[in-house]
Amino acid sequence: MTVHSTASAETEAFAEQWRAWHAAHEEQLADEHGFLAITGLHWLDAEPQTFTDGPGSWTTGPGGPVVVLDEGEELVVDGETVRGAHHFGVIPERGGVFARWGDAVIEVARRGGYDVVRPRHPGNPLRTSFRGTPAYEPDPRWAVTGRYVPFDVPRPTTVGAVVDGIEHVYDAPGSVRFELDGYELSLTVFPGHEPGSLTVLFTDATSGVTTYAANRSLRLSPGPDGVVTLDFNRATNLPCAYTDLATCPLPPPENRLPVAVEAGEKIPYERA
Incomplete structure (x- = not known):
């Protein structure tokens, strides 16, 4: 084998490894509850808020985010089904909780010193049209x-x-x-x-x-x-x-x- 063909084979092997890595990276990005599934970025405060893309009424304060679910609504948090009022507790910076709501996930997180809610719906067009x-x-x-x-x-x-x-x-x-x-x-x-x-x-x-x-x-x-x-x-x-x-x-x-x-x-x- 010549030096040129050896170099070509090494370059192709490098490219193959990159293609496999990039395919895995994009699969993760396009996960049904990944970032492409996010439908809203809601900033919480002491005033109750409701969202069209998530359940309940939301507030936050020194004790962390709280949701009050309506009759018939429920979330699954850490494997447990919750109804009525649920206290998420203080969420650390860059931390978050992912609660299931039907086929969606409700992300409750803290970013830049603020508590936020980001619903993630698999059917979000940004995700379904991702190419x-x-x-x-x-x-x-x-x-x-x-x-x-x-x-x-x-x-x-x-x-x-x-x-x-x-x-x-x-x-x-x-x-x-x-x-x-x-x-x-x-x-x-x-x-x-x-x-x-x-x-x-x-x-x-x-x-x-x-x-x-x-x-x-x-x-x-x-x-x-x-x-x-x-x-x-x-x-x-x-x-x-x-x-x-x-x-x-x-x-x-x-x-x-x-x-x-x-x-x-x-x-x-x-x-x-």
Whole structure:
């Protein structure tokens, strides 16, 4: 086998792995109760509110969200059927409870210091008409090696949100440093969803041109020695790229890259 054919085989294997990953990512996005199923973003306060896409009357206060269900209405919360008044308790920031209501799910969450209700209906047209997300063709050149450098202590980092007046606060554990297109670059990282993982929010010179203007996200898994691969082919859109019913955070200012990262997911068809 020649060097050229070996390189071609490795490139195709890289592309196949990316296609399998992206298919799984889109399947999760299009879940019957995923973000594409959200039909409303309702901000709670002390004044009772009712919604056309959810049951009961809702309020919140120091003790957390409360719903008062009408006669004949019920929710299933943590496997238990509830009727009448139900207290969800204080919900931590970025936390949430998912209650079943027929074939829908009622998400009760806290975002940016506010309690919200977001019903998720499988029949929402945004979900039923979803046809995937356009993306750049995978290219190994966009998988770069970097190093994770932890801070002495996590740094509280406040960022804005796609919703005016909302801020998100993260304890940034460190930064990742890498070289791309001749630039020495650094990105502040936030804790990831899985233990030991990290999340990067960033924009670059493609943002607002071929990729979503507000943000993209990249998951990282540093090794014990701090070495980490930043595979920008796996840069994904946040929910706000598809729907206005999201409260996604914006990248910190230092995460605005001066290069055009022509890799990963592009502007969704729904926004084009």
